[in-house]
Amino acid sequence: MKPRMPDQQASLNILCHSNIPRRSEGLRIVDDGPLYGARLVAMRRFLRGDLILRLRGRPAVPSFRSIQVGVSSHIEGYPFSFLNHSCRPTAIVLTQQLEVRAWQELKIGQEVTFFYPSTEWEMVRPFVCLCRAPGCIRYVAGAKYLSPHLLGHYFINPHVRTLAAAALAQVAAN
Numbered sequence: 001m002k003p004r005m006p007d008q009q010a011s012l013n014i015l016c017h018s019n020i021p022r023r024s025e026g027l028r029i030v031d032d033g034p035l036y037g038a039r040l041v042a043m044r045r046f047l048r049g050d051l052i053l054r055l056r057g058r059p060a061v062p063s064f065r066s067i068q069v070g071v072s073s074h075i076e077g078y079p080f081s082f083l084n085h086s087c088r089p090t091a092i093v094l095t096q097q098l099e100v101r102a103w104q105e106l107k108i109g110q111e112v113t114f115f116y117p118s119t120e121w122e123m124v125r126p127f128v129c130l131c132r133a134p135g136c137i138r139y140v141a142g143a144k145y146l147s148p149h150l151l152g153h154y155f156i157n158p159h160v161r162t163l164a165a166a167a168l169a170q171v172a173a174n
């Protein structure tokens with residue numbers, strides 16, 4: 001659940017030092033220290049479907065803090081790079097609209113999370129998930145490593161579907 005340490009701590013320190021506000025559009029970055037890292041928390045109530053955040057970022061090489069928004073495109077930026085993974089996420093990332101929307105009602109203080117394989121095909125830094133949600137996938141490495149059946153239980157972005165279909169076609173051809 002807290003995979004992005006310790007580098008995220010370093011990036012948070014950089015953000016603090018560059019005077020970027022820690023509050024943004026009803027959100028706040030909460031830093032739980034080196035062990036648990038930083039997380040993005042709702043500072044107001046969001047109803048299911050509400051726009052939480054727009055993905056305003058810059059093109060980036062894949063990293064632990066980037067989000068994949070197309071078959072071969074990745075972006076990173078503030079504050080969405082602080083979104084943590086959950087197997088029972090409170091939000092979804094819509095890569096075509098470049099939006100983060102509430103997947104369930106979020107109360108003040110609740111963490112904004114999304115399901116990383118919904119955007120990431122193959123992650124640079126896989127990790128073991130400790131979210132303890134029912135049906136936790138445990139090994140979070142990208143959609144490439146999940147079965148089509150399992151992916152069917154989640155909201156998945158079009159570019160990931162495209163990559164999954166291509167992978168299946170390749171298996172069928174061999």
Ligand SMILES: [Zn+2]
Pocket residue numbers: 086087088129130131132133136137138
């Ligand atoms: Zn999990």
